[in-house]
Amino acid sequence: MLAMIKRNLLLYFRNWSGVFFSLMGALISFVLYLIFLKLNMLNSWSHVPHATRLLDLWLIGGTLAITGITTTLTSLSQMVIDREKHVTADLQLTDAGPLRLQLSYLLSAAVIGVIMQVAMFAIMLGDFALTDHVTVTISQAINVLGLMVVSALLATTVNAILIQGVRTVTNLSKLGSIVGTAAGFLVGTYIPIGLLPTFAQYLVKLTPGSYVAALYRQLLMDDRLDTIFRHAPVARLNFEKLMGIRLDWSGLLTPSATYHIIGLIFIGAVILTVGPTWAKQYHQRRRLRKQ
């Protein structure tokens, strides 16, 4: 399994243009913010002190969630490519077994998701530190790193469900463009969730990545929000709801509720993706034992 994970990582990182395009959704979000959205949003939040730094951190949260989604999807594409090129047939004849094979695709996608989130985090934080003097504490950085793992695992399993129905590389690239474009909207990064119409808000809340984005925002922004809104708890709730720092399910979700939702989606996605492979392998082994 380690050899296959190494292979998938090598194939991902040796394809420079592939790496770049898998970051496209995240880069668009970042660049769009720098060029257009930042000024616009600052104008509407001019009464908030240190609004720039707050918004910078808000953007980092959403962009990391997008990075998790798009990079794991690109890495999982290898699964479809391998199926189409009969690599899967070749591997089927080895002692590896379908379950271990599938897990190696999922794990390598998760590893890539973490690495690319770290890279995007460094790029964005570096830029904002230089321009807006944004900083994060060590404990924040550690928590963010932990959340990157959660984000990568969730995105990997959810993307694995999406990819199950894809048989050809052509359809895969179509799916990739759709996900890459939609991710920014669906995790509420291009436009804050509170500014969207009700139906679109539902869509955002149906997207697993938006819960990850919300947790990132909480981790990065909470201490600042504590100071800024010390005397205005209602205004804070409104701000959190508007910006998708906490998502609203008949009341704003607490961090632990958000983690629970993520956990449930993850478990469901694992059952849906790994379950069929496990069942197939189980029946295969049983048939072989009977013979």
Place this chain on the structure above:
Amino acid sequence: MLLEAKHLTKTFGSHVAVNGLNLQIGRGSFTALLGPNGAGKSTTMNLLIGLTTPSLGQVSYADQVKRGVVFQNSVLDERLTVTENLQIRAKQYRHVAKTKVAAVSAELGLTAFAHQQYGTLSGGQKRRVDIARALLNDPDILFLDEPTTGLDIQTRTAIWDLLRHLQRTRELTVVLTTHYLDEADAADSVYIIDHGSLVAAGTATAIKTRYAEDVLQVTSSDVDRLRARLTVAPTECDGNRLIFKLSSPQDALEVLTTNRELITTFEFRPGTMDDAFLALTGREMR
């Protein structure tokens, strides 16, 4: 028998890809499966390998047979080096020694380009790496689906020499499909498949003797006189040229010796696998 297929049948919907095929492959033998495009060769291969389950009939192997497969299109990664590719594949097997990759690379002459990315290799080099990959688990039987398609004649010969060498030194059983019928001459047994059914089986020589006619072509200064004296009717007449399809070289000698003063030039060609193949499968394109 190392491998035996009985009444092997595979249908896709209403289309019958393989129809009641019986095959026997002995240990250490060299078998060629021939057939036009869409005849069911690749499906037959996949059934024999075990990648496809038959709709009817069965494939049975002798005990503990290890399989190696060279697929029609390469299954190795373009962006990885030869060694990386082989090492990753080797680790997918439980009992492959660490030194195996180096040993196979040396045996197949891959060392010179072992650290080159697979995608940058020539067609012949790629093929050799593909074969090396298939040999990693020391297979008893090696399947190759059109291993020489798209290669130049030098490379084709080299690949064939390599396969024969492997067959001899490792007592390897080889099963392959090919489009180049002349290649089948070197096989111990030949199966010709068309429309999913077996149309001929045996050694290349036996098939040629039975199904391929010898061709004699003569030119004459006096075609009309020659025609009047002939006991065998020519199959084609074109100006002063006559073409005969004959069942043996003796018949050709007979024509030539009895009419030697009327013949200016002649050409004799023994029946080839191509002739047998066309006689069996027809001239129609698939």
